[in-house]
Amino acid sequence: MDTLLATIPYLGDWSLILAAIAGTAWGIMGGALPGISPSITMALLLPFTYVMDPSSAIVMLASTYVGAEYGGSVPAILINTPGTNSAAATVVDGYAMNKQGKAGLALGISLYSGFIGSMVGLVLLMALSGPLAKVALSFTPPAYFALGVLGLSVIATLAGDSMAKGLIAALFGLMIATVGTDPVSGANRFTFGNSDLLNGIEPVLVMVGLFALSELLAQAALTRDDQDRARSRPRIEFPDRKLARRLVKPQAIGSAVGAFEGVMPGAGGTIASFMAYNEARRWSAHKDEFGHGSPEGIAAPETANNTVAETAIVPLLSFGIPGSNSTAILLGGFLIHGLQPGPMLFQRSADVVHSLYAGLFISIIAMVILGILILPVCVWMVNRPRAYLNAFILALVMSGVYTIHEGLTDVGMLLIAGAAGFLMRVLRFPFLPTVLGLVLGYLIESNFRRALVLSGDDYSIFVGDWISIVLLGLAALFILGSFAARTLNFIRGRRSDRVPV
Amino acid sequence: MITRNMVGGAVTIVIGAVYLYYAHQIRVSSLADSFGPRGLPLVYGWLTIFLGALVLGKSTVAVWRLDGEARATLAQEEWAGEGRSILRAAGLLLIATLYLLLLPHLGYPLSLVLLIGGVILYMGAARTWRVPVIALLGATMLWLIFVKLLGVDMPEGFLSTLLS
Numbered sequence A: 001m002d003t004l005l006a007t008i009p010y011l012g013d014w015s016l017i018l019a020a021i022a023g024t025a026w027g028i029m030g031g032a033l034p035g036i037s038p039s040i041t042m043a044l045l046l047p048f049t050y051v052m053d054p055s056s057a058i059v060m061l062a063s064t065y066v067g068a069e070y071g072g073s074v075p076a077i078l079i080n081t082p083g084t085n086s087a088a089a090t091v092v093d094g095y096a097m098n099k100q101g102k103a104g105l106a107l108g109i110s111l112y113s114g115f116i117g118s119m120v121g122l123v124l125l126m127a128l129s130g131p132l133a134k135v136a137l138s139f140t141p142p143a144y145f146a147l148g149v150l151g152l153s154v155i156a157t158l159a160g161d162s163m164a165k166g167l168i169a170a171l172f173g174l175m176i177a178t179v180g181t182d183p184v185s186g187a188n189r190f191t192f193g194n195s196d197l198l199n200g201i202e203p204v205l206v207m208v209g210l211f212a213l214s215e216l217l218a219q220a221a222l223t224r225d226d227q228d229r230a231r232s233r234p235r236i237e238f239p240d241r242k243l244a245r246r247l248v249k250p251q252a253i254g255s256a257v258g259a260f261e262g263v264m265p266g267a268g269g270t271i272a273s274f275m276a277y278n279e280a281r282r283w284s285a286h287k288d289e290f291g292h293g294s295p296e297g298i299a300a301p302e303t304a305n306n307t308v309a310e311t312a313i314v315p316l317l318s319f320g321i322p323g324s325n326s327t328a329i330l331l332g333g334f335l336i337h338g339l340q341p342g343p344m345l346f347q348r349s350a351d352v353v354h355s356l357y358a359g360l361f362i363s364i365i366a367m368v369i370l371g372i373l374i375l376p377v378c379v380w381m382v383n384r385p386r387a388y389l390n391a392f393i394l395a396l397v398m399s400g401v402y403t404i405h406e407g408l409t410d411v412g413m414l415l416i417a418g419a420a421g422f423l424m425r426v427l428r429f430p431f432l433p434t435v436l437g438l439v440l441g442y443l444i445e446s447n448f449r450r451a452l453v454l455s456g457d458d459y460s461i462f463v464g465d466w467i468s469i470v471l472l473g474l475a476a477l478f479i480l481g482s483f484a485a486r487t488l489n490f491i492r493g494r495r496s497d498r499v500p501v
Numbered sequence B: 001m002i003t004r005n006m007v008g009g010a011v012t013i014v015i016g017a018v019y020l021y022y023a024h025q026i027r028v029s030s031l032a033d034s035f036g037p038r039g040l041p042l043v044y045g046w047l048t049i050f051l052g053a054l055v056l057g058k059s060t061v062a063v064w065r066l067d068g069e070a071r072a073t074l075a076q077e078e079w080a081g082e083g084r085s086i087l088r089a090a091g092l093l094l095i096a097t098l099y100l101l102l103l104p105h106l107g108y109p110l111s112l113v114l115l116i117g118g119v120i121l122y123m124g125a126a127r128t129w130r131v132p133v134i135a136l137l138g139a140t141m142l143w144l145i146f147v148k149l150l151g152v153d154m155p156e157g158f159l160s161t162l163l164s
Helices: A002-012 A014-032 A038-051 A054-071 A073-079 A085-099 A103-137 A141-152 A163-177 A203-219 A241-262 A268-282 A295-311 A313-319 A325-336 A350-382 A386-405 A408-426 A432-455 A459-463 A466-495 B004-025 B039-065 B068-077 B082-106 B108-122 B130-149 B157-163
Strands: none
Touching: A002 A014, A002 A103, A002 A350, A014 A038, A014 A054, A014 A073, A014 A350, A038 A054, A038 A325, A054 A073, A054 A103, A054 A295, A054 A325, A054 A350, A073 A085, A073 A103, A073 A295, A073 A350, A085 A103, A085 A203, A085 A268, A085 A295, A085 A432, A103 A241, A103 A295, A103 A313, A103 A350, A141 A268, A141 A432, A141 A459, A141 A466, A163 A432, A163 B004, A163 B039, A203 A386, A203 A408, A203 A432, A203 B082, A241 A268, A241 A295, A268 A295, A268 A432, A295 A313, A313 A325, A313 A350, A386 A408, A386 B082, A386 B108, A386 B130, A408 B082, A432 A459, A432 B039, A459 A466, B004 B039, B082 B108, B082 B157, B108 B130, B108 B157
16 A cells, blocks of 8 residues: 555656656557567667656666567467567467457457456556565476476367377477577577577567468469458447456456466467466357457457566566566666665665556556557558568568578568468467477476486476475376366267378 | 378477487586486487377378278368468578578668568559558568667678668
């Protein structure tokens, strides 16, 4: 309550309001451009914050983060391209709704859920910074490994019709994640002497290739008749009361998962959004709609990754630990102005902390207003004739991917990922397990091996603390539950003489 | 009769085998941990081969069990229209590859105009004055965003050499 009362006076500070609006607008634009991650968007802004006062500078950077996390969903829904890693789970149902002519509603659900997630995250940030950060600090390598396994257990439900093909797709992702310098010994793996591969392959590059480029390649074969598609009205539609009630459950799931994942350094919005998607499907009364344009399939991941945008700041503020690239940039912003995040920050520079809370609140409101203003224009753009639109999308994604390292290797990798994605479409392999394997590969391998080093190769370390036991138990429960459901479906399929070939 | 799953299984086995081959080439230092940098890649490689064989085997058995009529129907439907689809996709991929090859020489703005114009025509748009205009406007817009606004160091090509 004291925090809230101390924050309120800053809500009327015009310099904070302007910084929050500018940061959010910049963030939405950066997040919406494929290849430009939230951290890059923030890093581009960092030099401009030198001349600003500390509070406005921090607010502008944090607002950019909030805007970018939301902005990633816009291309995910409109052009089947996740603007950020954490928007990958939104692609599935968001783009499906767009193809049904419901882009306005999909964007409305995304904006509405982003608002809910951000508000929940902000409340948690203000109220629970201390206790949540203690939970985060109790995570050891075995617990992070267990977290990765829990993330991978989602594959059991994302695999689609064939579990074997889903697992193969996940292995493709895990294999790509092994490219680069080994996280423990520093050995080079699968780099073929190319120094550009030493840092590994950027997940967003693979995602853009799998989703966007493969979609463009698939559309290249469509005839002009095939290209006639449902066009969306160029306006944002927020969910009506009935739909809003239906979205409460996935939004609650998204908030809970986002809060949990956000406070843990290294977990991030991508895992949160996939887990939220999976859990929303598990607990939904409309399971069959998932993957075919389910509003819940947008609400859950969008709530989750927007919650993470705020709760990821918890370990930074409380202990000075940046849990992601974006919060590392934010830490840079603090340091530039001579501020050291950590327990003393709340005592020495309480005004900056309260300004940050106020600025985040303003940026959430700005996100909604800017969304309402900008999104109809975006919908209008994707309603243009398919040939023109696809040419622009191809140019956009190739330009965006170039910016990751300002090199042509990434663009070449994008083309390979696109061709692989097209082949996966033709051979009917699902994409999402690949993305999940790619995102979780590093987390799983590095923590698995660190845990073994710590324990002197004693495998019992993986069940040595309650966090690991709970996470691994949940993963086992999810996997067994999915197998039971599949076995049941298999028996039913047999009865109706449906034999997969 | 070759199904998609048979091809998928076979391709997976090849990918797994190639990956496994390179996994064996990873140098393990004497200071590495006991699991080593090769450990998980070897597990991934073998698992991929096993699952690929599973998909291939299951599909082969399923086709073998079909009666003559069902097999004939499957043969007709399994790959219907895919040949054209793959060729068209390969064409678009070729345009993108050409862009990648020309980019360092022609520079970003000019390559972009050619890419956008080429793709518009390839995707079946009518050849009107709109094509070059849209290509020029689109390239200008992207150039402004990436080069001017975001300050990305895009390849400048021979044009910058001429201008300087």
